[in-house]
Amino acid sequence: MKKVELIDVSKSYDKKTEVITNINVTIEPGEFFVLVGPSGCGKSTMLRMIAGLEDITAGVLKIGDEEVNNLPPSKRNISMVFQNYALYPHLSVEENIVFGLHVKKIPKAERKARCEETAKMLGLSDYLKRKPRELSGGQRQRVALARAIVNQAPICLMDEPLSNLDAKLRAHMRSEIRQIQRKLGITMIYVTHDQVEAMTMGDRIMILHDGKIQQIGKPIDIYNNP
Numbered sequence: 001m002k003k004v005e006l007i008d009v010s011k012s013y014d015k016k017t018e019v020i021t022n023i024n025v026t027i028e029p030g031e032f033f034v035l036v037g038p039s040g041c042g043k044s045t046m047l048r049m050i051a052g053l054e055d056i057t058a059g060v061l062k063i064g065d066e067e068v069n070n071l072p073p074s075k076r077n078i079s080m081v082f083q084n085y086a087l088y089p090h091l092s093v094e095e096n097i098v099f100g101l102h103v104k105k106i107p108k109a110e111r112k113a114r115c116e117e118t119a120k121m122l123g124l125s126d127y128l129k130r131k132p133r134e135l136s137g138g139q140r141q142r143v144a145l146a147r148a149i150v151n152q153a154p155i156c157l158m159d160e161p162l163s164n165l166d167a168k169l170r171a172h173m174r175s176e177i178r179q180i181q182r183k184l185g186i187t188m189i190y191v192t193h194d195q196v197e198a199m200t201m202g203d204r205i206m207i208l209h210d211g212k213i214q215q216i217g218k219p220i221d222i223y224n225n226p
């Protein structure tokens with residue numbers, strides 16, 4: 001569990017137009033924090049800055065108590081799940097799950113043990129030898145989740161991870177993600193444009209509008225003061 005702190009953070013891609021303006025927020029350790037807002041309001045940019053995939057134009061970003069403005073993504077100990085899953089088609093489910101552990105030179109026995117534990121948690125134990133194309137949409141989504149949590153990073157970022165699923169599966173995966181996040185005590189920053197997802201999943205919700213905080217609070221408070 002680690003906190004993520006943004007202090008007066010702004011971002012412009014072209015030095016003229018700001019797409020993120022003066023964001024101040026502390027995401028608490030173990031919190032499920034949802035970022036919501038219309039397309040183009042800056043949600044992905046915020047996630048990518050926290051992950052280190054984009055530079056910050058002004059302000060300070062802290063992970064735990066450490067300022068990380070100049071720290072590359074690989075040193076931030078953050079895992080990320082993307083909208084399109086980004087699985088490697090030529091690798092099996094098992095190879096997809098442990099790919100990052102391989103890169104980090106985790107020994108084989110530990111890779112195997114962690115993979116099996118994670119696969120069990122997500123109901124993937126019987127599918128480890130399959131290729132992504134041999135899986136249903138929901139199973140692919142689970143592989144993407146497994147690949148993120150197998151790292152045991154204290155912070156996880158998710159960018160609209162359920163938008164490719166049908167409504168029923170989406171509802172199921174919402175509660176599954178919440179359960180895993182609670183069980184592992186991960187600090188979660190979750191991007192969606194779906195209000196129901198935001199309201200049902202978030203400990204706190206931040207509504208972004210044109211790169212600024214329009215509203216921030218618990219779902220119940222936002223529901224009562226729309």
Ligand code: ADP
Pocket residue numbers: 013014019037038039040041042043044045046
């Ligand atoms: P959201 O995730 O809420 O849809 P984004 O963070 O993707 O919003 O985009 C915020 C704004 O930044 C948009 O106006 C978008 O056009 C712009 N933008 C995003 N990425 C880039 C980029 N790489 N270069 C220039 N502008 C960008």
Ligand code: ADP
Pocket residue numbers: 133134135136137138139
């Ligand atoms: P959905 O339509 O719900 O996404 P699918 O029809 O794609 O589900 O898959 C249903 C079941 O069949 C799943 O359990 C999936 O693992 C299995 N399956 C799908 N495609 C293949 C395949 N090419 N080879 C083996 N099993 C498959």
